[in-house]
Amino acid sequence: MKSYRYAVIGNSAAAVNACDAIRSLDGEGSLAVFSEERYRCYSRPLISYLVAGEVSAHGMYYRPARYYQNMGIDFHAGVKVTSLDPAGHLLVTREGEKVKWRKLLLATGFRPFIPPIEGLEEVDYLTFVDWDDAKRMLRLTAKPVASLVIGAGLIGMKAAEALHARGSAVTVVEKMERVLPLALDERASAMVSERCRRENIGIITGQSVSRLEPRGGHRGKAVLEDGSEVPFDLLVVAVGVRPRVELAEEAGLECAGGVLVDKHQRTSHEDVFAAGDAVKAMDLVRGEPAVNALWPIAALQGKYAGMNMAGREVPYPGGNSMNAVEFFGLPVLSAGVVNPPDATYEVITRQGDDGDYRKVVLRGDVLVGMLVAGNIERAGILTSLIQERANVRRVKGFLLEEGFGHIHFPRSVREERIIEAVAGLPKPAGEKAGAGKGKARADRGKGRAR
Amino acid sequence: MIRIVPREEYCIGCRLCEIHCIVQHSKSKNIIKAFKRERRPVKRVEVEEHGHVSFALQCRHCEEAPCITACLSGAMQRDRASGAVVHDPERCVGCWTCILVCPYGAIRRDGEERRVVGKCDLCPDLEVPACVANCPNEALVLVEE
Numbered sequence: 001m002k003s004y005r006y007a008v009i010g011n012s013a014a015a016v017n018a019c020d021a022i023r024s025l026d027g028e029g030s031l032a033v034f035s036e037e038r039y040r041c042y043s044r045p046l047i048s049y050l051v052a053g054e055v056s057a058h059g060m061y062y063r064p065a066r067y068y069q070n071m072g073i074d075f076h077a078g079v080k081v082t083s084l085d086p087a088g089h090l091l092v093t094r095e096g097e098k099v100k101w102r103k104l105l106l107a108t109g110f111r112p113f114i115p116p117i118e119g120l121e122e123v124d125y126l127t128f129v130d131w132d133d134a135k136r137m138l139r140l141t142a143k144p145v146a147s148l149v150i151g152a153g154l155i156g157m158k159a160a161e162a163l164h165a166r167g168s169a170v171t172v173v174e175k176m177e178r179v180l181p182l183a184l185d186e187r188a189s190a191m192v193s194e195r196c197r198r199e200n201i202g203i204i205t206g207q208s209v210s211r212l213e214p215r216g217g218h219r220g221k222a223v224l225e226d227g228s229e230v231p232f233d234l235l236v237v238a239v240g241v242r243p244r245v246e247l248a249e250e251a252g253l254e255c256a257g258g259v260l261v262d263k264h265q266r267t268s269h270e271d272v273f274a275a276g277d278a279v280k281a282m283d284l285v286r287g288e289p290a291v292n293a294l295w296p297i298a299a300l301q302g303k304y305a306g307m308n309m310a311g312r313e314v315p316y317p318g319g320n321s322m323n324a325v326e327f328f329g330l331p332v333l334s335a336g337v338v339n340p341p342d343a344t345y346e347v348i349t350r351q352g353d354d355g356d357y358r359k360v361v362l363r364g365d366v367l368v369g370m371l372v373a374g375n376i377e378r379a380g381i382l383t384s385l386i387q388e389r390a391n392v393r394r395v396k397g398f399l400l401e402e403g404f405g406h407i408h409f410p411r412s413v414r415e416e417r418i419i420e421a422v423a424g425l426p427k428p429a430g431e432k433a434g435a436g437k438g439k440a441r442a443d444r445g446k447g448r449a450r
Numbered sequence: 451m452i453r454i455v456p457r458e459e460y461c462i463g464c465r466l467c468e469i470h471c472i473v474q475h476s477k478s479k480n481i482i483k484a485f486k487r488e489r490r491p492v493k494r495v496e497v498e499e500h501g502h503v504s505f506a507l508q509c510r511h512c513e514e515a516p517c518i519t520a521c522l523s524g525a526m527q528r529d530r531a532s533g534a535v536v537h538d539p540e541r542c543v544g545c546w547t548c549i550l551v552c553p554y555g556a557i558r559r560d561g562e563e564r565r566v567v568g569k570c571d572l573c574p575d576l577e578v579p580a581c582v583a584n585c586p587n588e589a590l591v592l593v594e595e
Contacts, residue, residue, distance in 0.1 A: 017519065045522045049543050054564075055523075059541060062524040296520035296547060303519060324546040326565070333550045376546060378496075378555030380516075405555060406507065407498035418456065418507060418554070 003100035004032040004074065006309060007091060009081045009247070010107030011035035012044060013295050014276030014302030016063060018105050021306025023071050029310070032074040032101075034081050034093070039131055040067065045295050047134035048158035051141075052165035060131065084251035086269040103309040106248055106259060106267070106274040107302060110241035110293050112155075119212035123220045125235040128159040137236075140218060141166035145233035148172075148222055150209055152179040154323065156238035157192075161327060163236070164201055171202035171230050173222070175239075178205055183323040185338045187349075187357060188373050195328040204230075243278040243291055256280065258291040263315040265305035273309055275301035284318040284387055285336040285368050292321050320386060324376075331376045335383045337361045337369035350400040358400045365393040381405060451533035452572060453593045454582055456505040461497070461589035463504035467581035468493045471508075474573055474580035492560040492568040495581045506581060506590055508570035509556040511535045517548035517557060517569075534572050542566040 006022055008015045011033055022031060042060040049055040068075040080094040084104070091099050112127040114120070126140070127133055137159075141147075144167040149160045152174035163170045172179070178189035179196070193203050204224070212235070213221040222230045243258045254260045254268035258280030265273045265281065275281075276298035283290035297319040304316040322335040338361065340347060346362040354374065360382065361369035366389055370382040381404065385392055392399065398408045406414045469481070475491040476484030484490060495508040515535050517526045525541035526548055528534075537557075544565020548557045560568030573579040582590045 043522050043524065045545065046543060055543055059523070059543070295522050296516075296551065299519045322550055324550045326544070326546065331546055331559070333546060335550065376549055377558055378549075380548075380550055380552035380557070381555045383551055384516075384553030403499065405496075405498040407500040407503060407505070418505075418510070 001098055001100055002032075002074075003030075005029035005102050006031045006105070007099065007101035007103075008033045008105045008107060009091070010105070010109060010276065011037065011039075011041050011075075011077075012107065012109055012276065013062075013298035014107035014109075014279075014305070015105065016041045016067075017299045017302035018107065018273075018275060018306035018309065019071060019073055021303045022310045025307060025310035025312055027072070030074070031072065032076060032099070033068070034076045034079050034091070036078070036080045037130065037132075038078040040065070040075070040077070042131060043295070044130060047128065047131060048162040050131075050134050051137050051162035054165075081247065084247055084272075086251055086253065086272050089271065102271065104272045105302075105305055105309060106253075106272065106278065107276045107298075107305075108244040108247055108278045109298075110277040111244050112237065113240040113242045114237060115150075115239050117150075117209055117212055119214055119220070120237070122214040123212055123235055124218045125237050126218075128155050128162075128236055128238055129241070134162075137162065137234075138166070140234050141168050144168055146171075146231065147234040147236065148230050148232035149236045149238060150222075151238035151240065152176075152181070152203070152205070153238060153240060154180065154183060154325065155241070156236070157196075157325070157327065159236045159238055160196070160201055163234070164199060168234070169200070169202075171204065171232075172196075173207055173209055173224065173230070174203070174205045175208040176205065179203060180323075180325070182321075183325065183334055183338070184332060185334075185359065185371055187351075187359075188332050188334070188338075188371055191330060191355075191357065191373055192325075192327050192332065195330050199328050241277070241293055243280075243293070245278055248274065248278070258289075260289070264308040264313060265301055265316055266308065273305040275305040281316060282318040283320055284389065285320045290321075292319050294319075294322065296322065318387075322383065330373060332371070332373040333376045333379045334371040335369065336367075336386045337363075338371045340369070348396075348400060360399045362392070362396070365391045365396075367392045367399070375402070378405060451511070451595045453511060453595065454508060454570070454572070454579060455591050455593050456507060457589050457591065458503055458505035460587040461505045462587060463497055463499045464586065465497050466584050466586065467495050467506045467590060468497060470580040470584040471495045471570075474576070475568070489562055492558045494556075494558070494568055494570040496555065506585075507554060507556065508581065509535060509552075510554055511570075511572070512553075516551040516553065520547045520551045522547055532572070532574075535569075536571060537567065537569050539564075539566045539568075 041062045043062045083092045147163045147168045149156045149172045160170045207224045209222045245255045248259045259274040277293035280289040349359040356374035359371045367385045372379045395408045398404045473484045525538045529536045557569045
């Protein structure tokens with residue numbers, strides 16, 4: 001029976017970042033990755049770029065070809081783990097192979113949610129979450145087709161954009177009143193919708209699909225709530241994703257709408273860790289655990305899970321919802337609360353003449369959310385203030401200004417953040433008695449201090 | 451590991467650092483051509499200014515770099531030899547996630563034909579980075595740790 005010090009189930013952002021973290025602390029311990037897919041680690045969010053022709057197949061890979069070899073990882077590609085025995089420190093594969101481990105990471109990710117729509121089962125619909133989906137979409141759009149996308153969340157909108165790039169006539173149907181209802185606020189949604197409509201992407205909101213009438217293969221017709229009909233040659237279902245918790249649940253690990261973990265990404269069994277889209281971990285803004293199925297969050301959780309698995313006890317700093325998107329030349333970034341639920345939040349917005357839009361959401365003196373569209377430069381400063389739960393009372397008036405930055409922080413805060421090493425540096429030549437401009441110039445480039 | 455440290459008490463907000471950064475990252479590395487004839491690269495250093503206070507800021511090459519963890523494509527990485535946070539434009543897809551998470555606002559949109567970002571690379575071809583070498587007041591200094 002094979003036996004590993006570390007076993008990782010999954011092969012995406014959380015898994016790979018966990019492997020990196022483990023190897024940064026333990027170069028020797030045996031490490032295995034079990035991946036249901038045959039691909040070596042690739043970036044799922046790039047599938048829309050692949051379909052649109054913006055990324056080559058080679059560009060999909062998140063790590064170099066020799067990654068597993070270089071890192072000393074036993075890579076089990078195309079091997080699905082079907083059951084776990086935490087007490088016995090055992091996992092079993094679909095082929096019935098039993099493998100021992102000492103520390104385990106569950107990075108099982110999400111699965112697309114398939115809504116119960118009448119007639120859906122008789123249509124060869126697509127989801128749009130992995131490389132195989134992208135390959136199918138590429139094949140099916142070799143000739144221009146009429147596509148229908150159900151769901152205007154991130155996955156649906158990225159699918160619509162990719163289909164549009166393939167010359168497809170696209171219609172998107174969304175049950176909520178607007179596109180990207182979770183990632184964006186009303187105004188930003190309208191900005192994105194407008195760009196899409198300008199590109200002849202049909203956007204139908206506030207309507208759900210009542211039933212589907214299959215016409216063989218991928219073709220069919222959707223009948224909407226109001227009775228209107230949308231025929232399609234290709235259907236994409238993108239109404240949401242759900243954490244893949246089956247393996248954890250069947251193994252008796254605590255789950256509640258996601259695998260539950262403590263601050264060290266440890267599940268209810270001390271040798272089993274979990275990270276990524278299947279996991280409910282601390283959300284800094286909500287102040288309670290939440291599933292944030294986002295690549296950067298998965299990567300961060302994986303990193304912390306890996307460190308803890310390798311014996312360095314470091315708490316996960318927590319995450320928050322965030323999104324970076326661009327549709328037809330309009331970039332939009334958001335983080336934290338963008339749609340405040342009640343009047344206890346303060347909202348400040350600014351709409352520039354050139355179509356720029358900025359918004360911050362505060363609760364008391366704490367910044368809890370931001371959204372910028374158009375001019376997105378330096379928005380990360382706002383994100384960091386959200387994550388630091390910083391008191392922004394003194395800079396509130398500047399938050400939405402173009403030049404907002406560290407200059408507006410109190411000097412002590414600024415220095416702590418930026419100028420870590422200023423103390424003890426020599427004064428510049430220009431300040432020494434009698435030294436003129438020439439002297440300063442002669443000293444140019446000699447400012448290397450130790 | 452080298453870092454560039456700003457000293458606001460000596461910065462006069464002249465923005466020569468921004469200009470020389472652009473020149474250094476241009477195709478010709480010639481100031482006139484870079485600004486007048488070629489595609490002007492994005493500046494990788496930014497002078498922040500408010501009243502009489504100013505300083506220049508570029509990538510901090512953070513030890514716990516949020517941009518590396520957040521990068522969707524694997525384009526943002528740690529250079530093992532120098533310790534610097536380096537960005538591979540070939541692998542960048544311009545998703546802007548790094549811009550969303552950089553606490554210093556030190557990453558900018560760049561590129562024309564392809565969407566990519568640009569950030570401070572510590573001028574690997576130079577003994578001293580262009581912004582430091584061309585600051586008239588030593589308001590930017592190199593610190594070696």
